[in-house]
Amino acid sequence: MILFYWFLLGICIVIMIIVGMIQFSNLFALLRTKGVPYVPLFGYQLRYLKKFIKFDNPNIKLVDLGSGDGRVLRVFEKMGIKDITGYEINWWAHFKGCCLKRIKKSHVKLCLKNFHRINLSEYDVVFCYLLDTALKRLREKFDQELKPGSRIISYAFQIPDWHEPDQIIVPNEKHPGRDRIYIYDIK
């Protein structure tokens, strides 16, 4: 019986260590991202993407800046896009993404890296679900690196004090202020 209690105590300690590591990873990532939390899109929001975002050509290179557990990337993969990469700084979100990628037999590329350290010039489509403060910091990078003909899809947040979006998708007419998708075509 005593052995069983020791076993239970051991399990509790292991769970507490794992939860602690996840919390530490989230906190550390929050500091590094200057406050952009790991908040993945919900299922209904992924369905909006499936319904409203169309790609004419599947042979494009797509990147998600702050890819979380890669769920958006797997949606785009199912839509037929072949070359998909996600950059994520949060260790826990990245690890979860790698596990899900294996389980779901996905071929998207997931990188544990700060997206400020990559060059965007090779990508045709940039997806982001970030706060406006983070988008503000990205404006210069977009201006310098994105090639004409490329596209930015920004979920929920407009890029502050930048070009006007070429398209604003309002997926839910009953709540037009929520879940807007801003599309920018780079000229």
Ligand SMILES: C[S@@+](CC[C@H](N)C(=O)[O-])C[C@H]1O[C@@H](n2cnc3c(N)ncnc32)[C@H](O)[C@@H]1O
């Ligand atoms: C709101 S979540 C979106 C996650 C995913 N794109 C989705 O829609 O489910 C934003 C993510 O961006 C990541 N992030 C923020 N700044 C980053 C940076 N500089 N480099 C890499 N990832 C970053 C955060 O860690 C967070 O997981």
